Amino acid sequence: MEKVKEGKKHGILDWIEKVGNKIPHPFMLFFFLSVFIILLSWGLNYLGVEVVDPVKNEVVKVKNLLSSEGINFLLQNTIKNFTGFSPLGLVLVMTLGIGLAEHVGLVSAFMRNTILNSSPKVITFMIMLIGICGNIASDAAIVVVPVISAFIFCSLGKHPLAGIAVGYAATTAGFSANLIVAGTDALLAGISTEAMKIVNPNITVSVVDNWYFMGVSTFLLAIVGTFVTEKIIEPRLGKYTGKKIIEREEVNEVERKALKKAGAYVGIYILFLAAIVYPKNSFLRNPTTGSLLNSPLLSAIIPLLLILFLIGGITYGRGVGKIKNTSDIPKYMTMGIKDMSSYIVLVFMIGQFIAYFNWSKLGFVLAVEGADLLKGLNLRGIPLFIMFILLSAFINLFIGSGSAKWALLAPIFIPMFYMLGYNPALTQMLYRIGDSTTNVISPLFPYMPIVLGLAQEYEEDSGVGTVISLMLPYTIAMLIMWITLAIVWIYLGIPLGPGAPIDI
Numbered sequence: 001m002e003k004v005k006e007g008k009k010h011g012i013l014d015w016i017e018k019v020g021n022k023i024p025h026p027f028m029l030f031f032f033l034s035v036f037i038i039l040l041s042w043g044l045n046y047l048g049v050e051v052v053d054p055v056k057n058e059v060v061k062v063k064n065l066l067s068s069e070g071i072n073f074l075l076q077n078t079i080k081n082f083t084g085f086s087p088l089g090l091v092l093v094m095t096l097g098i099g100l101a102e103h104v105g106l107v108s109a110f111m112r113n114t115i116l117n118s119s120p121k122v123i124t125f126m127i128m129l130i131g132i133c134g135n136i137a138s139d140a141a142i143v144v145v146p147v148i149s150a151f152i153f154c155s156l157g158k159h160p161l162a163g164i165a166v167g168y169a170a171t172t173a174g175f176s177a178n179l180i181v182a183g184t185d186a187l188l189a190g191i192s193t194e195a196m197k198i199v200n201p202n203i204t205v206s207v208v209d210n211w212y213f214m215g216v217s218t219f220l221l222a223i224v225g226t227f228v229t230e231k232i233i234e235p236r237l238g239k240y241t242g243k244k245i246i247e248r249e250e251v252n253e254v255e256r257k258a259l260k261k262a263g264a265y266v267g268i269y270i271l272f273l274a275a276i277v278y279p280k281n282s283f284l285r286n287p288t289t290g291s292l293l294n295s296p297l298l299s300a301i302i303p304l305l306l307i308l309f310l311i312g313g314i315t316y317g318r319g320v321g322k323i324k325n326t327s328d329i330p331k332y333m334t335m336g337i338k339d340m341s342s343y344i345v346l347v348f349m350i351g352q353f354i355a356y357f358n359w360s361k362l363g364f365v366l367a368v369e370g371a372d373l374l375k376g377l378n379l380r381g382i383p384l385f386i387m388f389i390l391l392s393a394f395i396n397l398f399i400g401s402g403s404a405k406w407a408l409l410a411p412i413f414i415p416m417f418y419m420l421g422y423n424p425a426l427t428q429m430l431y432r433i434g435d436s437t438t439n440v441i442s443p444l445f446p447y448m449p450i451v452l453g454l455a456q457e458y459e460e461d462s463g464v465g466t467v468i469s470l471m472l473p474y475t476i477a478m479l480i481m482w483i484t485l486a487i488v489w490i491y492l493g494i495p496l497g498p499g500a501p502i503d504i
Helices: 011-022 026-046 068-076 078-083 086-103 106-114 120-137 140-155 160-173 183-196 211-237 253-277 301-320 328-338 341-359 362-376 381-396 402-419 424-437 448-458 464-492
Strands: 050-052 059-061
Touching: 026 068, 026 341, 026 362, 050 362, 059 362, 068 078, 068 341, 078 341, 086 106, 086 140, 086 301, 086 328, 086 341, 106 140, 106 253, 106 301, 120 140, 120 160, 120 211, 140 160, 140 301, 140 448, 160 211, 160 424, 160 448, 160 464, 183 402, 183 424, 211 424, 211 464, 253 301, 301 328, 341 362, 341 448, 362 381, 362 402, 381 402, 381 424, 381 464, 402 424, 424 464, 448 464
Parallel strands: none
Antiparallel strands: 050 059
């Protein structure tokens, strides 16, 4: 019997979900897509499709996966494509800590003790704000925030898929924005500076050149995400009737004491880390600059978060009697990993698909051809800016790495915009808008299977269509409002950051 959704009807989104969920199981979907990529690479290679690398000025041809070299790649790299899939280790390591904290009851007790009496509107906005700023921890926030926000929404009697959606939108569609300077700023600024050497080696792009704009963007996107969640996503989903329910009962005295003790130990751990990081010559700071940007601290954020969750989970578990001896610790960690078993299976096929796509150079060719098309349109001013954002957003559907895309596009568009009188910081800012907003609807984004697996924990029949239909309103709303902010900002001539005007 077909399940009837109790929420409001949203024609196009319901149609997207229905059609999307008729697509084969994601594992089989990526299997068929992998076969398609193999055949496409053969066909385009046979036709001699090639582009010129704008950075190295070398000819890049589509590589044939059915050639002897390609077949050797397919066979010899199967295991590496799986184990080398970058989010896999991150997700499994975080699951060890979060899974233990969840199964001993720490997460549920913490939320019942601190969150259930809060205003849902404030909760949604705070998840958006914290998630957007979470990129200071790089990709770790994409794993942690949707899990916790799903718990929070479920605890409040709201639909957990809406919690997953708002957490994923905040950490992923809003990835480039932040209230503070993050590693993304340093990474992109370095590429932008190198691109400027093509036309003017005396101009550099600083890590703070987009700071003002991205700071304002953080609040704008948090507001937009809250509006989309409350006015579109939650009404559409309706009441949650799934099997996974987080009880709303009051925290009892035993749980309260265990929470206090766990909080104390976690607090001591955080203070210990702060004491180590504080000295300018700390081994957790950047050894060259003494900054926290590009530092060992941020590189090690995943194991440090794992320790935090283990300290809290083990302390709480002992306090409530769920952890009686050391053998109970791996038991609860194993339960967390079992919850991720479907994700691990899915990652095997996704890892192959992404590796085939990258090796064949199809994404590279697509990006260069798109850039050439935009240059050929000979646009200027606002129309040029909008088209560049849309191009970046489109390419982002196929090439997940923000730095890889910028390394490709910056040498083309930074000199081009500079010749028109625009600061390279403006070009970089426009790119960041497109690079963020379409992450959440890209099947190639490495963290899409995490969100799908998480959604299936609450709604077993969730599929790719479910996720895309949930996330599409965020992409559209955030892209429109972010472009609008950029147009107003440029029109008013407000500096993008300290000493970073719009024009040269």
